[in-house]
Amino acid sequence: MTMVFGIPLGVLLGQLLLGLINGAFYALLSLGLAIIFGLLRIINFAHGAQYMLGAFAAVLGLKYLGINYWVALIVAPLLVGALGMLIERGLLRRIAGEDHLYGLLLTFGLALIVEGCFVKLFGVSGASYPMPELLKGGYNLGFMFLPTYRAWVVVAAVVVCVLTWYMIERTRLGSYLRAGTENPKLMQAFGINVPLLITLTYGYGAALAGLAGVLAAPIYSVTPTMGANLLIVVFAVVVIGGMGSIMGAIVTGLAMGVIEGLTKVIYPEAANTIVFLVMVLVLLVRPAGLFGKET
Amino acid sequence: MTNMHIKQDSLVLPPQVVRERQQAAQRRKLWFYLALFGVALVAPLAVYPIFLMKLLCFALFACAFNLLLGYAGLLSFGHAAFFATGGYITGYLLSEYSGLGTELGILAGTLASAALGLLFGLLAIRRQGIYFAMITLALAQLVFFIFVQAPFTGGENGLQGVPRGQLFGLFDLNNNMTLYYFVLAVFIVGFAIIQRTIHSPYGQVLRAIRENEPRAISLGYNVDAHKLLAFVISATLTGLAGSTKTVVFQLASLTDAHWHMSGEVILMTLLGGVGTVLGPVVGASVVITLQSYLSNGPLGEWVHVILGAIFVTCVLLFRVGIVGWVLKLAKRNF
Numbered sequence: 001m002t003m004v005f006g007i008p009l010g011v012l013l014g015q016l017l018l019g020l021i022n023g024a025f026y027a028l029l030s031l032g033l034a035i036i037f038g039l040l041r042i043i044n045f046a047h048g049a050q051y052m053l054g055a056f057a058a059v060l061g062l063k064y065l066g067i068n069y070w071v072a073l074i075v076a077p078l079l080v081g082a083l084g085m086l087i088e089r090g091l092l093r094r095i096a097g098e099d100h101l102y103g104l105l106l107t108f109g110l111a112l113i114v115e116g117c118f119v120k121l122f123g124v125s126g127a128s129y130p131m132p133e134l135l136k137g138g139y140n141l142g143f144m145f146l147p148t149y150r151a152w153v154v155v156a157a158v159v160v161c162v163l164t165w166y167m168i169e170r171t172r173l174g175s176y177l178r179a180g181t182e183n184p185k186l187m188q189a190f191g192i193n194v195p196l197l198i199t200l201t202y203g204y205g206a207a208l209a210g211l212a213g214v215l216a217a218p219i220y221s222v223t224p225t226m227g228a229n230l231l232i233v234v235f236a237v238v239v240i241g242g243m244g245s246i247m248g249a250i251v252t253g254l255a256m257g258v259i260e261g262l263t264k265v266i267y268p269e270a271a272n273t274i275v276f277l278v279m280v281l282v283l284l285v286r287p288a289g290l291f292g293k294e295t
Numbered sequence: 296m297t298n299m300h301i302k303q304d305s306l307v308l309p310p311q312v313v314r315e316r317q318q319a320a321q322r323r324k325l326w327f328y329l330a331l332f333g334v335a336l337v338a339p340l341a342v343y344p345i346f347l348m349k350l351l352c353f354a355l356f357a358c359a360f361n362l363l364l365g366y367a368g369l370l371s372f373g374h375a376a377f378f379a380t381g382g383y384i385t386g387y388l389l390s391e392y393s394g395l396g397t398e399l400g401i402l403a404g405t406l407a408s409a410a411l412g413l414l415f416g417l418l419a420i421r422r423q424g425i426y427f428a429m430i431t432l433a434l435a436q437l438v439f440f441i442f443v444q445a446p447f448t449g450g451e452n453g454l455q456g457v458p459r460g461q462l463f464g465l466f467d468l469n470n471n472m473t474l475y476y477f478v479l480a481v482f483i484v485g486f487a488i489i490q491r492t493i494h495s496p497y498g499q500v501l502r503a504i505r506e507n508e509p510r511a512i513s514l515g516y517n518v519d520a521h522k523l524l525a526f527v528i529s530a531t532l533t534g535l536a537g538s539t540k541t542v543v544f545q546l547a548s549l550t551d552a553h554w555h556m557s558g559e560v561i562l563m564t565l566l567g568g569v570g571t572v573l574g575p576v577v578g579a580s581v582v583i584t585l586q587s588y589l590s591n592g593p594l595g596e597w598v599h600v601i602l603g604a605i606f607v608t609c610v611l612l613f614r615v616g617i618v619g620w621v622l623k624l625a626k627r628n629f
Contacts, residue, residue, distance in 0.1 A: 109606025116599035236433040276437035287421035
């Protein structure tokens with residue numbers, strides 16, 4: 001077996017793949033955070049709870065309604081997105097003119113409520129979700145074993161990210177969004193319905209988190225706190241990338257996943273902390289973030 | 296209308312009268328604090344001292360946090376790291392070196408938090424607003440993972456059975472009443488430091504930075520240095536609160552370092568009134584009382600849901616907080 005840095009190549013590639021999967025989730029979640037931040041100027045602390053809701057929607061849908069994975073992949077994000085729009089209309093809009101920190105605190109409170117309720121209803125250990133038949137098994141690539149589902153997660157996440165990027169950077173709706181990010185008042189004066197745009201944006205960001213939740217359900221255990229701990233890492237990813245660019249969020253997310261995977265092989269003790277350490281490094285060298293604009 | 300009236304009033308009044316009124320206000324304040332002090336002195340006769348000590352520790356924690364949020368406008372989401380660092384260092388030293396005076400253990404924990412605060416501050420003040428909150432949260436999570444893995448923290452179990460020891464080799468702190476008066480003294484010292492900071496010229500500059508940072512820069516203030524100092528003072532006093540808490544409960548655990556703790560101290564400050572002197576004390580009292588009341592009742596498992604609901608209500612409807620609201624009422628009616 002080929003060795004790299006004294007580590008079998010298969011092990012190294014296996015961890016790289018695991019890292020890439022984590023990275024796919026970082027990318028999806030930090031993308032949603034970046035879009036919401038762009039227009040609403042708030043950090044959505046409920047993002048982790050929305051990710052968890054997506055996963056639970058899949059689990060409960062299968063258990064009580066017999067909804068299979070592929071339907072859940074469509075329905076769960078729509079549900080989470082709709083809930084997000086309700087939250088924006090009913091709550092976030094009321095504090096739109098206040099200090100942006102209140103948005104962070106409000107969504108933090110919402111996350112506490114949702115997670116607390118789910119802990120009460122389903123316990124901390126949570127549930128498991130069966131792998132869809134079509135994506136079971138894997139391919140033997142000769143140097144390593146590639147499980148189909150894991151490959152699917154990476155591909156699906158990258159496709160969704162790229163589609164989102166295309167929608168924002170290349171379509172008319174996206175141009176409204178970008179213009180709204182620059183100057184919402186002027187947009188409103190031009191006759192664009194900015195409040196509707198804000199609602200849709202928050203809904204879309206929440207839906208992305210919900211989608212990530214469904215994708216995560218078969219490989220991670222579905223627990224009420226699955227989102228909370230992930231979200232803090234995603235915050236670090238966002239600080240590393242800076243929230244200035246959509247592509248930046250995607251690339252940083254994937255890269256941090258890979259770095260984490262590598263760390264697991266080379267120095268496992270630091271696997272939990274490496275993203276935070278990278279954040280410290282980036283803050284020292286380039287405080288605005290890798291893709292951020294200097295302000 | 297009433298506002299106009301007051302303004303004209305103060306224009307017309309001779310400076311002598313204005314000064315007299317200010318002095319009267321100062322006197323009222325002094326009497327108020329003396330009365331509070333009197334209540335604090337006799338409180339352990341009526342209420343379980345351990346509960347009171349917990350309350351004082353968290354009140355100091357919230358006051359230290361409020362110095363940063365209320366007066367410098369910096370929202371730290373990582374203060375649990377300082378609280379836990381103080382607790383762990385004090386707990387470790389008191390457990391390992393049995394002859395060590397409790398005051399030295401607490402001092403060491405406080406200094407460790409100050410050093411960590413300097414590190415956090417140097418990194419976090421490089422970004423503003425929401426990024427500042429995210430960076431402090433991420434750094435605190437880093438510290439949390441270090442405490443999970445470090446050999447001296449006892450991992451998931453934490454440090455249990457930390458000896459309370461003796462104060463200056465004279466007072467046995469295993470006596471709850473002795474310990475209570477010691478904790479009260481610690482709280483008063485911490486509170487006084489915060490008061491002194493707020494009302495000093497330095498505190499005025501902090502407020503100027505909070506209100507308008509570019510303007511403060513253009514006036515020639517070294518804004519980063521001022522923010523950093525505020526961050527370190529806040530971290531130090533938070534560490535003091537954490538160290539004292541460890542002595543009281545003889546326990547330092549991962550709960551102290553978890554981000555829920557950072558969220559709780561934000562809630563205490565928000566509920567009591569951000570940027571008010573007594574707000575954090577009131578907020579901490581309400582939250583701690585609520586927690587201990589709920590944990591004994593049938594709603595024990597809903598604690599986080601209820602805290603979350605208070606959070607949402609505060610942000611939506613009650614941003615001034617309890618003390619802010621009382622002050623507003625007082626201004627309107629007197």
